[in-house]
Amino acid sequence: MTLWLGIPLGLLVLAMILVLSSSIDFRFRCYKHGKNDLLELDVITLFGLIKLHYELPRLVFKGLERGVLGKFKETGTATTGVDTVKEEQFDKERFEHWRENIQLAAKSTRGLKEWFRDTLSHVKISKFDWSTDFSLGDAADTAIASGAVWGLKWSIVGFISQWVKLKHNPRVFVKPVFQDEHCFSMELVCKGKLSVSYAIYALFQLLLRVLRETGGIGQWRKLLKQMRREHRGQSLE
Template sequence: MTLWLGIPLGLLVVAMILLLSSSIDFRIRCYKHDKNDLLELDVKTLFGLIKLHYELPRLVFKGLEQGVIGKFKETGTATTGVDTVKEEHFDKERVEHWRKNIQLAVRSTRGLKKWFKETVSHVKISKLDWSTDFSLGDAADTAIASGAAWGLKWSIVGFISQRVKLKHNPRVFVKPVFQDEPSFSMELVCEGKMSVSYTLYALLRLLLRVLRVSGGIGKWRKLLKRMRREPHGQSLE
C-alpha cells in the first residue's frame, strides 16, 4: 500500500518541480510594408508542451466610426484543436469597453498599478529588433523625419528598458529612402520570457490584493461577466 501511494506522490512532486522550473516564453512580430500587415504572437510553456499562436494578418481602417477591422486567427496545442478565425472590430465602442473594464479592475484591487509594475519588471527580454524604412516623397522632409524617428524610437526603448529586464542591447534601425513616392515599411520582433514560478506567485499576490478590497471578489466576478457579454469578433469558420 505504501508503494502504491508513494509512486503517484513521487510523480506529483516531479510534475510540480518541472512546472515551477519552466517558463512562459513569448515572441511578438509586427510587420508592415505599404498595405501588407502582419501581427503575430507566439506563447509556449511547459518546455513547449503547451503552445499558442495568434495572428492578425491584416488591418483595415474603416473610418472614425467603424474603426479598424482585422481577421484574428488562433491556433496551438492549448486550443480545442480547431483553428479559430474571427473578424475583429476595434472601434470607439470597443475602446470604451476596455477603459471601463480597466477602471473597474483598478477599483476592485488594492494597488493594482503597483502590482502590475512589479510583475512586468520580472519579464526578461532576450531580443528586441525594430527597423523602419520610409520615404515622404521629398528628400529634405525624409531626412528631417528620420531624425525625429530615431529620437522617438529610442525614447520608447528607454521607457521599456526601465520596466523590463533587457538581456541584450536592442537593435534599432531607421533607414530613410530617398525616392519621389511615399513609402513605409516596418518590422518589430520581440522575444522574452517569465518564469512560471513567479507567475504563480504574482497571481497569488493579486488574489490577496483583491481580498483586501471590500467586495473585491464580487467586483471581479462582475468584471468577468461584463467581458463575456461584450461584443467579440464574428467567427469565419
C-alpha cells in the same frame, strides 16, 4: 501500501518541480510593408507542451467612427484543436469599454498598478529588433524626419526598459529612402519570457490584493462573467 502511495506522490512532486522550473516564452512580431500588415504572437510554456499562436494578418481602417477591422486567427495545442478565425472590430466604443473594464479592475484591486509594474519587472526580453524604412517623397524632408524618428524610437525603447528587463541591447534601425514617392515599411520583433513560478506567485499576490479590497471578489466575478459573455457573443458572430 506505503510504496503504492509513495510512487504517485513522488511523480506529483516531480511534475510540480518541472512545472515550476519552466517558463512562459513569447514572441511578438509586427510587420508592415505597403498594404501588407501582420501581427503575430506566439506563446509556449511547459517545455513546449502548450503552444498558442495568434495572428492578425491584415488591418483595414474604416474611418474615425468604425475604427479598424482585422481578421483574427488563433491556433495551438491549448485550443480546442480547431483553428479559430473571426473578424474583430476595434472602434471607439470598444476602446471605451476596455477603459471602463480596466477602471473597474483597478477599483476592485488594492494597488493594481504596483502589482502590474512588479510583474512586468520580472519579464526578461532576450531580443528587441525594430527597423523602419520610409520616404516622404522629398529628400530633404526625409532626412530631417529620420532624425526625429530615431529620437522617438529610442524614447520608446527607454520607456519600455523602465518596465521590463532587457537582457541584450535593443537593435534599432532607421533607413531613409530617398525617392520621389511616399513609402513606409516597418518590422518589430520582440522575444522574452516569464518564469512559471513567478507567474503563479503573481497570481497569488493578485488574489490577496483583491481580497483586501472591500467588495473586490464580487466586482471581479461580475467583470469576468461580463467578459465571458462578450467572448461568446463575438464567437457566435
